[in-house]
Amino acid sequence: MMYLDPHIHMVSRTTNDYEAMKKAGIVAVIEPAFWLGQPRTTVGSFQDYFSTLVGWERFRAKQFGIKHYCTIGLNSKEANNVALAEEVMELLPLYAGKEGVVAIGEIGYDDQTEAEDRFFRAQLELAKEMNLPVMIHTPHRDKRKGTLRSMAVCEEHGMDPTMVVVDHNNEETVKDVLDRGYWAGFTIYPHSKMDSTRMAVVVEQYGPERIIVDSSADWGVSDPLAVPKTAQIMRDRGISEEHIRMTCYRNALDIYGKSGQIKESDWLSRAPINQTELHDGNSVLRGQTPLVEDAASLKSNGN
Ligand SMILES: [Zn+2]
Secondary structure, eight states: EEEEEEEEEGGOOOHHHHHHHHHTTEEEEEEOOOOOOSOSSSSSHHHHHHHHHHHHHHHHHHHHHHEEEEEOOOTTGGGGSSSHHHHHHHHHHHHSOOOOOOOEEEESSSOOOHHHHHHHHHHHHHHHTTTTOOEEESTTHHHHHHHHHHHHHHHTOOOGGGGGEEEEETTHHHHHHTTOEEEEEEEBSSSSSSSSSHHHHHHHHSSSEEEEEEOOOOOOSOOOOOOHHHHHHHHHTTOOOOHHHHHIIIHHHHGGGGGSOOOHHHHTOOOOOOOOOTTTTTOOOOSSOOBBOOHHHHHTOOO
């Protein structure tokens, strides 16, 4: 079984995670632009971060056999620094058009302030202009209200719900999100939000259509293997392989594939790993023998 983790912050993770993810069957990841824990104070910090997402991190993932994609956006927390947010908005179109960028995101509300609302709306307009999907981060506080408000604002801006993933759902929001035609993302956290068993129950209750499982793993307590582990729990409960495939792989590929930047053949016929390659003069090597796959054996292994 191949898995896709469509929401994971790999800049906060280690190469050990990449190795474990590959072993567990994760073939591709999508890394949404987000905040870093430490608020940024200048636009240059955003620029370097976006460059990392489309540059070094993409390269690093490839060195471990995983295809890396990202979303570009101004997160809701930092939207509250209005002067800086205005500068970041000017950067976004430059990065959103780069190779491997599959959506505008993650955007939406944190504290549901006026500034968050302003920059959320501006980025919905940008997504429409660029014909890109949108990834919405729903707030942890006042989740239901924030989720309903996010969808209402999308509709005010004439967004097509089939181009929008509303993420971080739970049992209280999923019905509204699906009924209104959006894709419903679920973040599986070890101690909060959804856990794997609750996720399986949601799939049993609502079916697999437009439901997407992700880890949102970052610098906090989180699990980069949440997608394959949840798939296993679904399997143990008797959920069909087809439904597991849809929620843990195919649905994310379908929605983010609308960007034209991610397709299955990217990993079905990926280039052999060559860890002797450099990115701006830097490698992932720390003295180990570089892994160099040869194309013929890669084909016969089928991965
Ligand atoms: Zn996130």
